[in-house]
Amino acid sequence: MVGDLSDVRAMEQDFPSTRNESGYQRFRLGDFVFSRDEYFVHIEWRAQGKKLSHTMSADVFLRALMRDVAWNFFYGWVNFDDVFGTRNRYDRVELYAGRYHPVYKEQGLDHSACFDSSFVMQAFRSMLDDWTNVGYDPFAAPAETGLTWQGKKQGHNRAALNRARESCRRMPGLPGDVPLRTDRNRYPINRAFLDVPQDEPVIEAEPGFEHEVHAFNLFAYLSRSDVTWNPSVTSVCKHSLFCPTTEEYILPVKHANDRIEWFLQLSDQIEWRIEDRATGRPRASVVMRAGDVAAMPADIRHQGFSRRRSMLLVWENADPRLPQLYEDGILPPSLAGEFQEPGSVK
Amino acid sequence: MSFTDTKTVFGSLDSYVKGGIEVIDDDRRHYAFSNVFEVASLAKPYEKVVVGKNLRYVIETLRAEGTSDWFTASHDESVIVMDGSVEIDLVKLDDPERIAPAHIEGSIRLEAPPQGRRMGLMKLRRGHQALLPKGAAYRFRSTDGVGVLVLQTIHGPHSVEKWSEICLT
Known part of the structure; x- marks a missing residue:
């Protein structure tokens, strides 16, 4: 905030x-x-x-x-x-x-x-x-x-x-949680997302469960974001935070995370320039299109380039113990060790 | 200032273009790069394929086809419909601790129809996100052919990991 x-x-x-x-x-x-x-x-x-x-x-x-x-x-x-x-x-x-x-x-x-x-x-x-x-x-x-x-x-x-970062407790739109974005609360549809459907889910809650049976239109919510490269939080599973955001032009920083984070590209395309965290030495270029999922290792810095406004789901593990565990080498900086021989299932 | 592209490009099972990795000095496996539509296209109905993993937390991709089994969890989960249309039935379990006690994480498949009060029904389309509240049993029903779901949850007994099959290497 x-x-x-x-x-x-x-x-x-x-x-x-x-x-x-x-x-x-x-x-x-x-x-x-x-x-x-x-x-x-x-x-x-x-x-x-x-x-x-x-x-x-x-x-x-x-x-x-x-x-x-x-x-x-x-x-x-x-x-x-x-x-x-x-x-x-x-x-x-x-x-x-x-x-x-x-x-x-x-x-x-x-x-x-x-x-x-x-x-x-x-x-x-x-x-x-x-x-x-x-x-x-x-x-x-x-x-x-x-x-x-x-x-x-x-x-x-x-x-x-003075904008406040929107972080829900469980999900936007629930009673007592962050509100959904609408014209009424001054979140018009962004010029780049005028074609995004605005229909809300149909909810048929039984009496007494109106506050627990809940869904919302995430893509419509994002289409009304008035900021770029600024994740909000739309769902919480203990320390697991879904932090979707809308991106356009260049991420203004090179972010080097102290833990692994993940990206799920929801729409359009972002190109990520990947460099070594400590030296800035180039490592890779990652092109993500709608539906692509990728990890950002804990030993890199990354900067995104989005030629038109796109929707990106940033997924974070907010466990406060993680920075030290990665710093001490107790956790590996990537998931490479998870890969098995082709065809095997863990 | 004007821009030529005014159409927002979402993916679907029928239309997705996977990106990629240009390696300069790296290993593609570090990025565990996959595509949820591709994963769903090769999965069994409602197979819980892990496409993202951050210690015990996971993102699973599910191929929504027909009606799923009933599941529950001792914690909130959430689901995003990436393609298709899906209905979700919710039942408040009479004894959630018996099926999914607090120390057990991840989605738990119910062995029998849920016992409890019906909470309601949610009808979702592409781009919609739903809360799967802790202590509730839920099941998915695809209502428009095959769909694709993304589940925010914790690694559980039904999570399927096959990184070498789904990721760029």
Whole structure:
């Protein structure tokens, strides 16, 4: 959940900021300094007594920052690009620059630092609030939000930044659970999914079971998503979470999970660029079309490319013990060991 | 800005195009890559073929053809209809602990018709997702030829794993 931004001003003294000639605030978290101008975000740090800097498109940075905040730093590593990112250490967050880039690492020019998650969250929310201009929605597809991220500081777009991530307890539409998406609650059908049938299942519940006999139109629910690359939760089986999402253009981060996660492509196509988690070395390209299922191993980073808006079911195991079990090598990073000789059935 | 593709492409048993893996420096088996329509096309009716596995949690693909046996579980499950039309009967078991005690996970097949109160009927089409509540017995009935279901559950005695047969290698 992004949460309310009304309290961020009170926190600014913890990461002192000043405004530059473009009107944007400058932020410092430990030895990391963040600034933006009309086009770019600049990240600075020190290593081996030298000042290092890294520049990203402000558009790319804000899209990544939005996911990191909305996902509460997600599982594992959220690489904003090949150099900068965050690692969720659960209650703590590690910020790094060059840590997982072979050249920065080899030259000793990488830097990382851990902070309390709440502190980084407040800082990132403040950064998002200040650096997002009116009209720009970091969750929207580029075709929907245009180029309003450019230029000198101009206003805010807090409505876009304050969206809450929709996580059901059992299933959307059940009494007391997250509501279904409709025109009435301001979830119109997205322009790319106007052809998706909106019929709801027929439910014939016996008296007394109206709250337990439940189904909904998942594809219609997704057709009304107003965000891209931002999974919601639509069903729960203990730690097993079905997290469907709609994707368009490029996943703004290279996500390196601290556990195996799975994708089930529900519609259209996504191409995944797979790299080694620690070095970024290319490993594979995975093309997923409707009906395809694939695991994302626990030792990779992945980035998706969706040429039109598509529906993807992300499947997560939210067991909090998993990061340590993979880190310690107790669990293998992939399912390769499950394969038997052809024809055998376990 | 306009885009040429305005049609959403879903898959079906009759029309699916499987993707693939371009290996650069890797092993295809790491991705356990399969396709639910292809798996269902080769499966027996309501065979619970595991297509995703995350420790004890699984995603199973079921070929919906005719009427299934009755199943229950000690935990919530959910099902998505990927193709076809399916009806689901639900019965609140009088004694769910006897068939699926809390320490037993996964779908359990009932050996006899369920004893309990009828909860209702759900009629689902492609894209619909239904809750299969814990302690309830359920059965599927395909109403429009052969369909494809995706089940969110936990590995159980009826789960079938055949990774080498279904995955790209």
